[in-house]
Amino acid sequence: MESVHRMTTQSGAFRGAGIGAGVISQQEHTLPSVFDIWAQQSLADSVKPAFKHVVKFMGLWYPKETKSVNKWFDELYLGFSLFLDTYYLKNYGGSFSENFYGMKRINPKTSQIPMGGDRLKSLFFISVWPYLRGKMDELQAKLSEVAEERRTSIAKFFLKYYPYFKTLLAAATIIFQIAYIFNYSTIPTPFLWLSNSKLIKLTPEDLLQFESIPLHLQNGGLLTKLWRFIISIPSVFGRLFTYGLFFVQFLEFFYSSDAAKELSSAHQRSQPPIHPVMKLSEPEVLTMEVDKCPLCFRRRVNDTVLSVSGYVFCYSCIDAYIRREGLCPITYLPATTNELIRLYKNNNTV
Known part of the structure; x- marks a missing residue:
């Protein structure tokens, strides 16, 4: 906390000197880098699979007790996510993953943290939308297995246009991020735009306004470092798992190709065949x-x-x-x- 007070004092002295020199006194918001955005999104996406693996692991020893948990896992995690992110939005101005990487949400026009309707919009796109997206993906997979003559008109409509919707959403995300990288926009994702919010870096003043500073944002201490390490485990293992899947797919593709067969036959021969x-x-x-x-x-x-x-x-x-x-x-x-x-x-x- 001493370092926070010291940074606050230095920042206040700088702003005072700026006023005396005729410089604009309002502090400019520091936008997070695109790597911070990707990191927090990676953490948000990897928490649910991490919990799901834990439940599956516990099911090896307690199959009866975890049967209901496996059946309603998506709904249980939705409730947990709503509770957690509601708490962080209310107290720290951002979701759990955003706060972990030292960010908060503000209204682009008023520079205030999300309140009322804006907070509900943020909560919907942080917690509810991933749940709905997962259910729609599951529905798409189930309907694809049904014979075409047995599909209803609604099912046919969904199977025809849902892939276009996902493509459009992915393209919009890419456009927003490219605009953010080249400083054409201050909002890196379409979901933030729909939530009427943008992300900025937390300042020492923000930390002083918190009733209690989250442990991962505090300075120094073995307990702080241990907590940051535990929280980052899902993100790290999520990335390693993704890289591992890519490597396995590459090996499968390579060993099924003609190049692999030629390389294999070349290694089997100690010398070229006799002319x-x-x-x-x-x-x-x-x-x-x-x-x-x-x-x-x-x-x-x-x-x-x-x-x-x-x-x-x-x-x-x-x-x-x-x-x-x-x-x-x-x-x-x-x-x-x-x-x-x-x-x-x-x-x-x-």
């Missing part, structure tokens, strides 16, 4: 007829050309070789069975 001609003596190579297969050295059967190199082989010979080695036996160029082209002769021609 077919090297298996013959020089006289045999010079006297070799043009209709012989370079792999079996017999007259070709079902002539097949490998398009990556232009050489012609027996179909059975080159097909088996390509599947095994993944390259042309003559030029060593990478190849797949998709590059095999069958040739057909016209026996009626003279």
